[in-house]
Every structure is written in C-alpha cells, then in structure tokens.
Amino acid sequence: MKAAINRPKEPETVKRSVVEAASKIIADKGLQGLTLDNVAQLAGVSKGGLQYHFSSKTALINGxxxxxxxxxxxxxxxxxxxxxxxxxxxxxxxxxxxxxxxxxxxxxxxxxxxxxxxxxxxxxxxxxxxxxxxxxxxxxxxxxxxxxxxxxxxxxxxxxxxxxxxxxxxxxxxxxxxxxxxxxxxxxxxx
CATH class of the missing domain: 1.10.357 (Tetracycline Repressor; domain 2)
Known part of the structure; x- marks a missing residue:
C-alpha cells in the first residue's frame, strides 16, 4: 500500500484550483462536459478533496x-x-x-x-x-x-x-x- 502524500492543507488554494479547472472544462467542453471527476483530475485533487468544497455539480456551478x-x-x-x-x-x-x-x-x-x-x-x-x-x-x-x-x-x-x-x-x-x-x-x- 502506498503511503499517503503529506502536503500542507491549503483549502483556499485547493478551492481556487477547482474553480479554475471547472472554468477551463466549461471553456473546452461546455457545461455538459463538467463532471466532478474531470474537475478533480484537472485540478490535481482527489474527488473527495473536491467534494469537501463542492459536494455536487450543482454546488460547483454555484461556486x-x-x-x-x-x-x-x-x-x-x-x-x-x-x-x-x-x-x-x-x-x-x-x-x-x-x-x-x-x-x-x-x-x-x-x-x-x-x-x-x-x-x-x-x-x-x-x-x-x-x-x-x-x-x-x-x-x-x-x-x-x-x-x-x-x-x-x-x-x-x-x-x-x-x-x-x-x-x-x-x-x-x-x-x-x-x-x-x-x-x-x-x-x-x-x-
């Protein structure tokens, strides 16, 4: 089993990168291309890390x-x-x-x-x-x-x-x- 990567928790930085990733996905694929998996991958965060800030696609759009x-x-x-x-x-x-x-x-x-x-x-x-x-x-x-x-x-x-x-x-x-x-x-x- 891999050891977890310990990086400093910077919630505002993570949140900003998620919002920027979501904006990029919308720019590239439109609103229909916006999924939590795509955003998490592009933002370089786990899906759980993304969902800590935005629990759903609707919450992300609200963000x-x-x-x-x-x-x-x-x-x-x-x-x-x-x-x-x-x-x-x-x-x-x-x-x-x-x-x-x-x-x-x-x-x-x-x-x-x-x-x-x-x-x-x-x-x-x-x-x-x-x-x-x-x-x-x-x-x-x-x-x-x-x-x-x-x-x-x-x-x-x-x-x-x-x-x-x-x-x-x-x-x-x-x-x-x-x-x-x-x-x-x-x-x-x-x-």
Whole structure:
C-alpha cells in the first residue's frame, strides 16, 4: 500500500484550483462536459478533496457563480475607487467592468453561466438580487436615472453580444459605442 502524500492543507488554494479547472472544462467542453471527476483530475485533487468544497455539480456551478459575482464586485469597487468624478461613477464602473477585454476562455465560461442562469430559476433569482441590490447604483431620479439605466441596459446587450459572439463589432466601432455610453454617464450642462 502506498503511503499517503503529506502536503500542507491549503483549502483556499485547493478551492481556487477547482474553480479554475471547472472554468477551463466549461471553456473546452461546455457545461455538459463538467463532471466532478474531470474537475478533480484537472485540478490535481482527489474527488473527495473536491467534494469537501463542492459536494455536487450543482454546488460547483454555484461556486463558479459566486466567483463571477465576487470578481465583478471587486472590479466595480476598484473602478469606482479610481474614478474622481462622483456623478455617474457607478454606471461608468459598470460599463468598464462589463466591457473590459476578457479572455476567450472567460467568454465561454460566462456563456455557460448565462445558459445556467436562464435554465435555473434559483440562479436567475440570485443574479437578479445581485444586480438589483449588490451592484452599486446611482442615487439619481427622473431623467438622469433613466439615462443611467439606458446606459446599463445597452452595456448588458454589448456584454451579451461579446460573450455569445453575435453582432460582432470591429474594434474601432466597439470603442466608439463604449465612448458614447461613457459620455451618457457624465453630467450634462445645466443638469
């Protein structure tokens, strides 16, 4: 019988490697290719080690979802901290977080998670709660708030187009659109 390998227990490192392995598998094989065995093998952990963090495929998808929401929140916070103009700051951060150049493998993972959100009521409700309650919003009213909402909805469409690959835009046109959306977040003269 082989002696067990004694390595330091680093649960957060193991959890991170499992999430990264799951993202890679989704990028390569889609959501249907995601199995606990595949993830454990790619992450270099035992299936028991994986199940310590994620007891099922559903729990793993929830973990990926949590990771997505945390990364988005972190990006928003960083972008808002760097923005010196208070008016429209949250919407500009949303715009930048959604349109930052993501790797193609991230697009595939996001695409799979979007499909999961559409198919799973619980994930959809969590996403709705996150966007409506946890993502910073502007404290505006009337037409000013309408303009920020229009900007966010346009950004959502651009993000979805990016990850799904429909209506592809050449770089210059995409940048012009992003710049126009950014301009919508700035205070108009006389407002």
């Amino acid at each position: 990926l979802f949590n990771d997505l929401m945390q990364r988005f929140s972190d990006d928003m916070a960083d972008l808002m901290r760097l923005d010196t103009e208070p008016y429209g700051r949250a919407t500009r951060a949303y715009l930048r977080a959604c349109t930052a150049g993501s790797r193609d493998s991230e697009h595939v993972t996001y695409r799979a998670l979007v499909v999961a959100i559409l198919a799973d009521r619980g994930l959809r409700e969590r996403w709705n709660h996150f966007v409506n309650n946890d993502v910073p919003q502007e404290d505006l009213t009337g037409e000013e708030q309408d303009r920020m909402i229009m900007c966010r909805m346009a950004v959502d469409g651009l993000w979805l187009s990016d990850i799904c690959g429909y209506q592809p835009l050449e770089t210059e046109r995409r940048e012009r659109i992003i710049n126009k959306l950014n301009a919508m977040t700035l205070k108009e003269k006389g407002v």
